[in-house]
Amino acid sequence: MEKGKVKREKGKEPEKEKIQQKEERNKKKVEKEKIKEKEKGKEEKIKEKNGKEKTGKGKEEKIKEKNGKEKTGKGEEEKIKAKEKGKEEKIKEKENGKEEKSKRNEDEKRQERETEKEKEQFKEKEKDNSTLIKIPLEPLEKNKQILVLGLDGAGKTSILHFLALNRVQRSVAPTQGFNAVCISTEDRQMEFLEIGGSEPFRSYWEMYLSRGLLLVFVVDSADHKRLPEAKKYLHQLIGTNPVLPLVVFANKQDLEAAYHITDIHEALALSEVGNDRKMFLFGTQVTEDGSEIPSIIQDARDLIAHLAADMSDQA
Ligand SMILES: Nc1nc2c(ncn2[C@@H]2O[C@H](COP(=O)(O)OP(=O)(O)OP(=O)(O)O)[C@@H](O)[C@H]2O)c(=O)[nH]1
Ligand SMILES: [Mg+2]
Known part of the structure; x- marks a missing residue:
């Protein structure tokens, strides 16, 4: 009989162990889940970070784009300047041309005046020499x-x-x-x-x-x-x-x-x-x-x- 008791006791002990094992498994599961959740959280954070980084990259890209635009803007400015220079040069050339023309005109007028003077002098001489x-x-x-x-x-x-x-x-x-x-x-x-x-x-x-x-x-x-x-x-x-x-x-x-x-x-x-x-x-x-x-x-x-x-x- 005692042996039976023992047997019962022995039978009882495996149940306890089972329960304990279950509890331990549950605990482990819970811990695993917690770990998983933690990991998930971490990943999300990382993702968020990455996302931010991405947005950062986007910013950079935007900045680059801006720079690019600025560059293109500079290029346009340069073109405008070049055009303005070209215009200025053309204006100068025109002015020079005008100056030269006016100089030529003055010279021509002077020559005309001189020839007229000479003609008048010649006429006077002719009068003088009439006798x-x-x-x-x-x-x-x-x-x-x-x-x-x-x-x-x-x-x-x-x-x-x-x-x-x-x-x-x-x-x-x-x-x-x-x-x-x-x-x-x-x-x-x-x-x-x-x-x-x-x-x-x-x-x-x-x-x-x-x-x-x-x-x-x-x-x-x-x-x-x-x-x-x-x-x-x-x-x-x-x-x-x-x-x-x-x-x-x-x-x-x-x-x-x-x-x-x-x-x-x-x-x-x-x-x-x-x-x-x-x-x-x-x-x-x-x-x-x-x-x-x-x-x-x-x-x-x-x-x-x-x-x-x-x-x-x-x-
Ligand atoms: N002070 C002064 N000047 C004179 C006199 N006679 C001429 N002249 C001036 O001397 C310069 C020369 O006179 P011209 O009559 O051309 O002399 P020319 O001998 O005919 O000279 P060529 O034709 O070159 O051979 C002119 O400026 C004249 O006005 C004079 O008696 N006194
Ligand atoms: Mg003479």
């Missing part, structure tokens, strides 16, 4: 001329103008080549031929000397330095013809530096022109206010007319 007969070179070859020679600037044209018109010519241009002038006196006409005194024209002097009726040689009395040069040319000319009459004009006597005619006589070695030659020396000046000395030019004109008449009678 003079400009003789073409062809007919002059038949008649002998009164040659008017001398270095450039000596006053040849000025003297001729005064001889012809008894007036001073204000602006005298250097003679480029020939200047033929016909002066009428009471009983005859005199044909004068001036050849330019600049170097390129001096070679013609001697060529025309053979056709010369007489030689009028003009010097600038104040141009001391060039007197020896003038002397050289004069003696070369008269050396070819021992009887050609010579009338020397010691011009520009109004200038302070002007040599007196006795000094000019010496400087030009006029005593050496030859005994067979008629030679005369006049101190002259062609100025507006000079009233006495221009009368000398008139005397010189009378003398020249006389000499020319003599020479053409001889011919």
